[in-house]
Amino acid sequence: MNNEEMAALEQSIEEMTQLARDFGLDFYPMRYEVCPSDVIYTFGAYGMPTRFSHWSFGKSFHKMKLEYDLGMSRIYELVINSDPCYAFLLDGNTLLQNKTVCAHVLAHCDFFKNNATFRYTSRDMVERMAASADRIRHYELKYGRQAVEELIDAGLALSEHVDASTDGRNARAKVKQQQYRSRHGEYDPVFHSVDHTRSPYDDLWSIGETAEAKQQKKPMVKARAAQKDIMLFVIEHSPVLEEWERDVLSILREEMLYFWPQMETKIMNEGWATYWHLRIMREMNLTDEEAVEFAKMHSGVVLPSRTSINPYHLGLAIWEDIEKRWNNPTEEERERHHREPGQGRAKMFEVREMENDVAFLRNYLTKQLIEDLDLYLYQKVGNDWRVVETDWEKVRDSLVASRVNGGIPVLYVEDGDYNRNGELFIKHEYEGVELDLKHLEKTMPYLYRVWGRNCHVQTVVEGRETIFSHDGKRTQRRFVKD
Numbered sequence: 425m426n427n428e429e430m431a432a433l434e435q436s437i438e439e440m441t442q443l444a445r446d447f448g449l450d451f452y453p454m455r456y457e458v459c460p461s462d463v464i465y466t467f468g469a470y471g472m473p474t475r476f477s478h479w480s481f482g483k484s485f486h487k488m489k490l491e492y493d494l495g496m497s498r499i500y501e502l503v504i505n506s507d508p509c510y511a512f513l514l515d516g517n518t519l520l521q522n523k524t525v526c527a528h529v530l531a532h533c534d535f536f537k538n539n540a541t542f543r544y545t546s547r548d549m550v551e552r553m554a555a556s557a558d559r560i561r562h563y564e565l566k567y568g569r570q571a572v573e574e575l576i577d578a579g580l581a582l583s584e585h586v587d588a589s590t591d592g593r594n595a596r597a598k599v600k601q602q603q604y605r606s607r608h609g610e611y612d613p614v615f616h617s618v619d620h621t622r623s624p625y626d627d628l629w630s631i632g633e634t635a636e637a638k639q640q641k642k643p644m645v646k647a648r649a650a651q652k653d654i655m656l657f658v659i660e661h662s663p664v665l666e667e668w669e670r671d672v673l674s675i676l677r678e679e680m681l682y683f684w685p686q687m688e689t690k691i692m693n694e695g696w697a698t699y700w701h702l703r704i705m706r707e708m709n710l711t712d713e714e715a716v717e718f719a720k721m722h723s724g725v726v727l728p729s730r731t732s733i734n735p736y737h738l739g740l741a742i743w744e745d746i747e748k749r750w751n752n753p754t755e756e757e758r759e760r761h762h763r764e765p766g767q768g769r770a771k772m773f774e775v776r777e778m779e780n781d782v783a784f785l786r787n788y789l790t791k792q793l794i795e796d797l798d799l800y801l802y803q804k805v806g807n808d809w810r811v812v813e814t815d816w817e818k819v820r821d822s823l824v825a826s827r828v829n830g831g832i833p834v835l836y837v838e839d840g841d842y843n844r845n846g847e848l849f850i851k852h853e854y855e856g857v858e859l860d861l862k863h864l865e866k867t868m869p870y871l872y873r874v875w876g877r878n879c880h881v882q883t884v885v886e887g888r889e890t891i892f893s894h895d896g897k898r899t900q901r902r903f904v905k906d
Contacts, residue, residue: 425458429519433458436523436708443704444530448773451533452547453508456526460515465489467512468499471683474554476561476675478576501525505686507547509533520714524701524721531700534776535693541685541780544593549682556675563668575669578870579655579676584832586677587653588684595656650836654850655680657837663846664876673874687830688780695739696776698725702740728797733823741797742788746772781827789823791816799823825855833859835881848875852883859883868894 425433437456444451459467467473469485491497500517504510511529513522536542546552564572587595651657655677659670686693705718726737747768749757757763775784794816801813801822813819828834834853842849848871852859864881871879872894880893882904889904 425515425517425519425522430458432519433522433526437526439708440523440527440530440704443707444527444534444700447700447703448769449530449534449700450538451509451530452506452537454530454533455508455510456513457510458513458515458522461489461492464499464502464512464514465492467502472504472550472553473510473512474550474557475679476553476557476576478573478580480580501529503529503532504550505533505536505542505545505547505682506550507537509536510550518717520710520717521721523708524705524718527701527704528697530704531697532693534700535689535696538777539685539689539692539780540778541689544590545682545685546678549679553679556679560672560675563672567668572672574873575672576676578873579673581867581870582655582658582874583676583680584830585652585654585835586656586680586684587651588681588688592653592656593681595653650838650851652834652836653677654835654837657840658874661840662875665874669874684830687832688782688827691733691735691739691742691781691827692776692779692784693739694735695741695743698722698736698740699743738797741793742784743772745790745793746775746788782824785820785824785827789820794819825857833857838882842880843878845877847878847880850879850881852881854884858885861885864892865899868892868899869896872896 437454441454465485465488468488469481475481488497488499492499498514498516500514500521502512509529511526511533513525517525536545560572560576586592655673658665659673659677662670665673702722705722710718726734726740728734728737749768750763750771751766751768753761753763753765775788779787799819800811801819802809802811804810813822834855835850836853837848838851839847839849841847850871864883868879868881871881878893878895880891882889882891884890885901890901891904892899892901894900
């Protein structure tokens, strides 16, 4: 963008910001940066502008940048859930495209600030991630890049298995308090499984012992109840991790908890931002050429996909349907729900504040919408894809199920002292959808890396209870006897 376009964009941002406020949007102070494609795609690959280095981010950057260079896809913007809110605009965008992006991110920021799912996220995560990256670089200098990278490999493989609920987010603080009490005379072996010696002279009794012998003497831990936060359980109870390794895994867990609300509200959030960029841009004084360009850009954003759900398309359709139904309730809705006309926007703001994707789809994806959007379930039969379900409730329920837990399979620690030998036993909460077995088998060695002893995962394969076990060398499976 040239200087003239930058000046026009700044003026448009002021106008759009006022329009957004007039519509009732409530957002943090905004910071806009226009960046070249290399910077935008670096931030896109890392997820944030200040994150630690890892080879997987470079792989993502290469893929996204190549697709951009070949004209296959593009990132129009990146917006950070922070206070102030940072929005990064692509220098290669046209003036009209960046105007649209600015309207879009204003609504994203409103959603970040007001949706209940985001109420516990750190608004200073940009600075926190920068500090975490510095700590990890320090560990690379002290322990070697390969050792740190191998640990991050394992951590990232498990990082999605956290508990983002209120109790889950507070669990580590409670455990630390319990460990403090334990060190002051109220010893509890369940919470004291990590070495933290109870006497400054304990190490004298192990002089001359091999590392393996010392390891066998560490106390075991048995889960008191099913624990969904596998990352936290490993951090607190692994018998093999050193303190710096626990710190690195804690960083990965903290970052995943920051990203988690975005996973749970993808359809709502993108639909909300699309709804408002459309309304705001309609109020702008666009030229005929700009109006045509905007129409093309918007239609491309909400274009339905042939193979997956486009969250912009589905989210926008549901938000517009909520507005229409609450603005013009039927006679039945007036009598049964005491719904008064003209409440569309008020209802939208209420939903924006209280719901996540699961509730959004369950409560507001109606039969009429499913028929209008031509939604159905399909699967591959031989070499062909075939429609296998058109019943609207089953289609809705399938979409809801796909958004439970952010779309991540639910696993929990059932036993931290399985076979009375300190082995880790994890169970899959099977609800009709099998795990990706190739992914599972590749993840098992990473689980062993951070636990240090045999690890087991129980799931269902082809209708039968199956346990996958890894002993540090290979992964085996066995069926559970009836």
